[in-house]
Amino acid sequence: MKANIEHTDKKRIVIVGGGLGGLELAFKLVDDDYQVVLIDKNNYHQFPPLIYQVASGGLEPSSISFPFRRLFQGKKDFSSVWQRQSR
Numbered sequence: 557m558k559a560n561i562e563h564t565d566k567k568r569i570v571i572v573g574g575g576l577g578g579l580e581l582a583f584k585l586v587d588d589d590y591q592v593v594l595i596d597k598n599n600y601h602q603f604p605p606l607i608y609q610v611a612s613g614g615l616e617p618s619s620i621s622f623p624f625r626r627l628f629q630g631k632k633d634f635s636s637v638w639q640r641q642s643r
Contacts, residue, residue, distance in 0.1 A: 572636045591633045
């Protein structure tokens with residue numbers, strides 16, 4: 557997989573997985589002196605415990621699924637990389 561990630565003088569931290577743990581770490585590191593690269597098979601984070609609420613019409617799908625670009629909007633040293641697994 558090849559990604560266009562800007563080279564900086566900051567140390568690069570690569571986080572594999574955009575789940576709750578990966579996002580928490582990324583949020584803590586993105587404003588420090590690191591370049592954060594988040595790798596996931598999707599370009600969004602989804603909160604599965606609330607899927608039943610969407611299925612029953614209680615919530616909109618956009619309430620439990622957030623694109624990484626929106627979560628880290630305005631963060632200069634953040635990049636996300638995703639690649640669908642081939643079947």
